[in-house]
Amino acid sequence: MFDLLPRTDHCFINGVWGPSENGDVLASLNPSTGETLCDFARGGASDIDRAVSTARTAFDGDWGKYTAAERGRLLARIGQLVIENVDHLARMEALDVGKPLTQARADAVALARYMEFYGGAADKLHGETIPYLDGYTVYTLREPHGVTGHIIPWNYPMQIIGRSIGAALATGNACVLKPAEEACLTALAFAELAHQAGLPPGALNVVPGLGEEAGAALSVHQGIDHISFTGSVAVGKLIQKAAADHVVPVTLELGGKSPQVVFDDADLDAALPFLVNAGIQNAGQTCSASSRILVQASRYDEVVSAMAKRYGALRTGPALDDLEVGPLVSATQKSLVERFLSQTDGLDIAATGSIVENAPKGGAYVAPTLFAGCTPDHVLAQDEIFGPVQVVIPIEDEADAIQIANGTDYGLVASCWTKDGARQMRMAKALRAGQVFLNNYGAGGGVELPFGGRGLSGHGREKGFEAMYGFTVVKTVAALHG
Ligand code: ADP
Secondary structure (H helix, E strand, C coil), X not given: CCCCCCCCCCEEECCEEECCCCCCEEEEECCCCCCEEEEEECCCHHHHXXXXXXXXXXXXXXXXXXXXXXXXXXXXXXXXXXXXCHHHHHHHHHHHHCCCHHHHHHHHHHHHHHHHHHHHHHHHCCCCEECCCCCEEEEEEEEECCEEEEECCCCCHHXXXXXXXXXXXXXXXXXXXXXXXXXCHHHHHHHHHHXXXXXXXXXXXXXXXXXXXXXXXXXXXXXXXEEEEECCHHHHHHHHHHHHHCCCCEEEEXXXXXXXXXXCCCCHHHHHHHHHHHHHHHHHCCCCCEEXXXXXXXXXXXXXXXHHHHHHCCEECCHHHCCCECCCCXXXXXXXXXXXXXXXXXXXXXXXXXXXXXXXXXXXXXXXEEEECCCCCCHXXXXXXXXXXXXXXXXXXXXXXXXXXXXXXXXXXXXXXXXXXHHHHHHHHHCCCCEXXXXXXXXXXXXXXXXXXXXXXXXXXXXXXXXHHHCEEEEEEEXXXX
């Protein structure tokens, strides 16, 4: 079924494919149809244990001896194989996640870009020399943590593998990856491509399984030196607590409630595609989705009707039909979103998109919905929905914009649309977010751009060079030589 993976129901440990120790498998469902796509391994604590110990052996052995330039060359080779297999990877992701094919393809290309970027960066990370007392020479070394654990979600598996595993391998760590139970196939395919590119056994291990089994076992494992987690706030808190027990650093990326602020002088033609796409991309199942649109009163009606028009043209259907919107990842996710859609007292439905007639009945389809007249404290303006739902909130002035934009527990991404340069600078400083975009949203998701949150959106930075700082520890060396 998948050219890249003759079997989908194995773990990848120590460079070898094999069943989980108990031999159990789970069904992976195709969210476009609700039917079973294939089986995957139900890894457990003993598989995680094997993966961690083989990663340690790799780190202490072959893999640990690679020079930075050799690691870079290897990552570049993996990136090349990813590019050669972009169509296979995109189809696999579309079937597994429900992502429209074009969006799945963009993720596969981004995975290759991460490998290129971190491949190129591997030998450019270095320490410093520090002027100190007479008779001393002091310098710092940036060293890998050792064995890093990576627990990732189902919404952007390839992009998150790229930013997390890419930076960790580039800096010389050995990795154990636990992909999400809803979508683990491209993680397995990536392991196969890395293997084909020549990554030594144990440098990357992939153990699929349930969060409360394989995930929990990885987060409490005493052999892990760093944990990187992307997912829900509730599980992020568990991960941080588990990491506290063995005092290891954690990077958490936990989602958001990201605003776009439209001021009265905004270029609406430029803003419109971003206002809508940032909310419905990947059916709104994006940590950095823009789920709140704040609009200054004088442009409010104009923005609502222009957005409503675009919503009217949004079609939702099977991933392989490659429409604007695909299904949600699962029936569970659909019912979570529907629960929000039943709490809309006081809101006007400004527009909905459509679900195409041939969409299979068993698919997890939710029509995109735009709500207007929302107050900042409404549950739909405060809670992360993770579905194709946006609210429009009227605002008065700049002070109001800042207060409302910053008025949730999250702080991942924010954007502001205005031609006033001074206001752009004031807003960039005032917005509480890990990334701020001026007259755009997302900047095309560049792999070079540090990304991470404030507040409930988490802490630590991924992407760009910042991620490489996070995957290394600084050692200070002070020599007294007189
Ligand atoms: P979502 O709600 O988006 O599915 P989760 O936070 O539940 O996000 O899942 C993100 C990742 O965390 C997945 O790989 C999942 O298997 C894993 N996970 C879920 N529960 C736990 C847990 N108790 N311990 C460790 N990992 C977990």
